Amino acid sequence: MKMRKILQKVQDFLDADSRSQQQQMDSISEVLEKLKGKEKKLQDELAQALEAEEKNTLERKIAVCHAQRKKGLAILKQLRTLPPE
Amino acid sequence: MLKALLLPVVAILLLYGFWASPDFKVIAAGLSLFLLGMLLLEEGFKQFSGGTLERILRRSTRTTGQSLFLGMASTTIMQSSSLVSLITISFLGAGLMDLAAGIGIVFGANLGTTTGAWLIAGLGLKVSISAYAMPLLTLGVLFMLQSSRLWRGIGSGLAGLGLLFLGIHYMKEGFDAFGSSLNLASFALPGIKGLLLFTAIGISATVILQSSHASMVLIITALAAQQVTYENALALAIGANVGTTITAIIGSLGAGIDGRRLAAAHLIFNVTTGVIALTLINQLTTLVDWICAGVGINATDYTLKLAVFHTVFNLIGVILMTPMINRLASFLTRIMQAPSEALTLPVYLNEASLEVPGAASEAIRQELIRLYQNTFRLIAHGLSLPRGVIKSESDLIAAVADTKRARELNIDEYYDHHIKHLLSEIVHYIAMAQSRAVAREDTEQLSALRVAGRSLAEAAKDMKHLHKNMSKGIQSANPIVRQRYDSIRIELATLLREISVIETQGENDALSFDAALLELAENDRELDRVLDQLIRSRQLPAAAATSLMNDNGYAFSLGKHLVKMAQIVFGTRSEPIMHAEQQIALESDDLTNLIDETLDEQQVNSENGTASRNAAMKIAQSKPSGEKS
Numbered sequence: 001m002k003m004r005k006i007l008q009k010v011q012d013f014l015d016a017d018s019r020s021q022q023q024q025m026d027s028i029s030e031v032l033e034k035l036k037g038k039e040k041k042l043q044d045e046l047a048q049a050l051e052a053e054e055k056n057t058l059e060r061k062i063a064v065c066h067a068q069r070k071k072g073l074a075i076l077k078q079l080r081t082l083p084p085e
Numbered sequence: 086m087l088k089a090l091l092l093p094v095v096a097i098l099l100l101y102g103f104w105a106s107p108d109f110k111v112i113a114a115g116l117s118l119f120l121l122g123m124l125l126l127e128e129g130f131k132q133f134s135g136g137t138l139e140r141i142l143r144r145s146t147r148t149t150g151q152s153l154f155l156g157m158a159s160t161t162i163m164q165s166s167s168l169v170s171l172i173t174i175s176f177l178g179a180g181l182m183d184l185a186a187g188i189g190i191v192f193g194a195n196l197g198t199t200t201g202a203w204l205i206a207g208l209g210l211k212v213s214i215s216a217y218a219m220p221l222l223t224l225g226v227l228f229m230l231q232s233s234r235l236w237r238g239i240g241s242g243l244a245g246l247g248l249l250f251l252g253i254h255y256m257k258e259g260f261d262a263f264g265s266s267l268n269l270a271s272f273a274l275p276g277i278k279g280l281l282l283f284t285a286i287g288i289s290a291t292v293i294l295q296s297s298h299a300s301m302v303l304i305i306t307a308l309a310a311q312q313v314t315y316e317n318a319l320a321l322a323i324g325a326n327v328g329t330t331i332t333a334i335i336g337s338l339g340a341g342i343d344g345r346r347l348a349a350a351h352l353i354f355n356v357t358t359g360v361i362a363l364t365l366i367n368q369l370t371t372l373v374d375w376i377c378a379g380v381g382i383n384a385t386d387y388t389l390k391l392a393v394f395h396t397v398f399n400l401i402g403v404i405l406m407t408p409m410i411n412r413l414a415s416f417l418t419r420i421m422q423a424p425s426e427a428l429t430l431p432v433y434l435n436e437a438s439l440e441v442p443g444a445a446s447e448a449i450r451q452e453l454i455r456l457y458q459n460t461f462r463l464i465a466h467g468l469s470l471p472r473g474v475i476k477s478e479s480d481l482i483a484a485v486a487d488t489k490r491a492r493e494l495n496i497d498e499y500y501d502h503h504i505k506h507l508l509s510e511i512v513h514y515i516a517m518a519q520s521r522a523v524a525r526e527d528t529e530q531l532s533a534l535r536v537a538g539r540s541l542a543e544a545a546k547d548m549k550h551l552h553k554n555m556s557k558g559i560q561s562a563n564p565i566v567r568q569r570y571d572s573i574r575i576e577l578a579t580l581l582r583e584i585s586v587i588e589t590q591g592e593n594d595a596l597s598f599d600a601a602l603l604e605l606a607e608n609d610r611e612l613d614r615v616l617d618q619l620i621r622s623r624q625l626p627a628a629a630a631t632s633l634m635n636d637n638g639y640a641f642s643l644g645k646h647l648v649k650m651a652q653i654v655f656g657t658r659s660e661p662i663m664h665a666e667q668q669i670a671l672e673s674d675d676l677t678n679l680i681d682e683t684l685d686e687q688q689v690n691s692e693n694g695t696a697s698r699n700a701a702m703k704i705a706q707s708k709p710s711g712e713k714s
Contacts, residue, residue, distance in 0.1 A: 023661050024661065024664070024665065026661075027661040027662050027664065027665035028665045028668065028669065030662065030665070031596075031662060031665045031666055031669055032669075035596065035669075057600075060600050060603055060604060061597075061600040063603070063679060063683065064596075064599045064600045064603050064671065064679070065596075067599075067671060067675060067678075067679050068596055068599065068669050068670070068671060071669055071671070071675060072665075072668075072669040075668055075669070
């Protein structure tokens with residue numbers, strides 16, 4: 001993700017009041033938690049998969065899930081370092 | 086089943102008719118030319134839409150009086166009410182005027198056509214439109230070959246008019262034998278029987294001759310030769326007036342729903358006028374005698390008296406029916422609906438929901454699901470895959486391989502009828518809901534829903550671009566081209582299937598669609614590499630490669646738009662979670678980075694000679710930095 005986009009999200013965050021800032025962080029954490037569970041489930045499915053096509057699809061899904069978590073964590077880290085309004 | 090049989094049966098009957106009767110062949114060819122002319126005329130008017138013509142027409146049809154005058158004046162000049170009705174149907178088809186204005190013109194045309202009887206009876210003149218057919222066709226085709234839109238529009242209009250005239254000419258030629266065998270004197274009958282019989286003859290003759298003018302010539306000459314009585318001639322004129330609507334009815338067959346509504350209005354007007362004239366025949370005859378005496382027409386000059394009668398009963402019809410034009414237009418719109426209109430009218434958007442922001446958002450969401458279903462239908466058709474196959478769990482690869490030929494689809498028409506109209510209603514409703522929304526969350530949600538609607542429209546447009554080459558690519562002789570288009574079809578069908586699963590399961594996380602987007606992006610990247618190789622090895626012409634590159638771009642864009650819509654419409658309803666998901670969802674840059682990382686990993690693996698392992702898995706197995714254990 002480009003720095004400009006992260007800065008825009010931070011700007012949006014700063015424009016919000018502290019309660020909604022906390023709510024945003026909680027929501028991102030909740031989504032990240034869900035993604036973590038989903039990735040784990042996909043890993044288990046991959047371990048069971050036999051066909052190459054199915055494996056390929058699962059691997060792609062895992063890679064996407066992982067990239068989403070990485071992105072979410074980067075946003076969350078940025079938001080946490082900001083002083084509350 | 087019946088519908089499938091109809092076309093071959095009609096074709097066989099026509100072929101038999103051509104073989105059995107040369108006259109029938111001429112008539113059928115005339116009718117075909119006539120319909121072709123209608124289509125070309127409509128095409129010509131469409132070229133002018135979006136500017137001057139709308140302004141002129143809007144100005145000339147601003148009021149009912151103006152519409153009536155336009156119809157009357159143009160029919161007097163052209164000497165053909167049928168032609169004016171046909172042109173009006175074309176205007177309606179091109180969306181250049183509304184139905185009420187069209188009905189006004191048709192009513193005016195009925196009055197204008199009575200000038201023909203005056204010309205025939207008074208001056209013995211008749212403007213022969215068929216004489217203009219050849220020059221109109223030649224000039225029309227010459228102009229159509231020009232690159233300028235204006236000239237092409239004029240050319241289509243002229244050629245259409247030429248074909249129309251030529252069609253009428255051939256129809257008349259074909260019916261000549263029939264027309265000359267009509268001996269009106271042999272049917273002379275007094276009283277009501279005579280009235281009804283001669284009205285029926287008038288209708289039949291005009292239906293066959295396709296021109297009330299031609300019938301009026303017959304009637305007036307027969308009256309002058311005393312082949313028919315004055316009373317019977319009046320009934321014939323009434324019949325001719327009703328029969329002339331057949332031209333507009335035939336013309337409306339190739340037109341849109343508004344054209345058919347106008348043809349119905351024409352029929353209603355002429356039948357009503359005919360019934361009034363037949364009912365009040367004695368009173369009208371007295372009125373005609375009184376008028377003739379007033380203007381100095383000889384009491385025995387029956388031909389001119391017939392012209393007066395023709396004018397009087399049409400005038401009465403106009404006076405009686407004009408105040409009802411708007412009601413007639415609404416009535417026809419209500420009872421005559423295109424089969425597709427049920428799909429294009431909003432079901433959930435109502436005034437009451439606007440008062441509650443949550444209810445308004447839910448209504449819009451439901452309407453967007455309907456819009457998505459229409460778009461799904463368009464995309465599935467564009468991919469030449471049955472909707473049932475996409476929604477089921479059957480093998481998509483096999484279904485794609487089984488496709489023998491591309492499905493035909495007029496995407497522009499489908500888009501106009503099934504997507505654009507419903508989207509306009511949704512956008513309008515969102516604007517109204519936004520003007521009443523107070524909370525920021527409500528405004529944001531409404532904005533997001535508008536984005537979803539726009540994404541669907543964009544997806545439909547992407548399919549339109551894609552379909553152009555895809556329909557050829559599916560049947561391409563080059564296996565590489567066919568294979569590439571089949572890949573695109575499988576990718577998009579897979580995405581549609583995933584969305585369908587989410588749609589039926591209800592609320593779900595919107596982030597799962599990113600995997601399908603990654604696949605599209607990967608294939609887009611892979612295609613560039615493959616195409617380079619194919620062009621270099623001369624296995625694929627550069628032009629075909631360019632088309633494939635563009636079409637892959639459209640497929641990727643289509644996928645992105647569908648995902649955007651699905652994230653909003655089928656994603657979570659909780660606003661904070663939806664917002665968080667939107668922030669985390671992978672964008673184009675993220676997808677590109679992910680593919681790059683995968684490729685880098687693959688390269689390192691191959692350089693190090695390590696066991697082949699999927700790079701995506703490697704990334705996936707590492708813990709994202711910053712995450713707590």
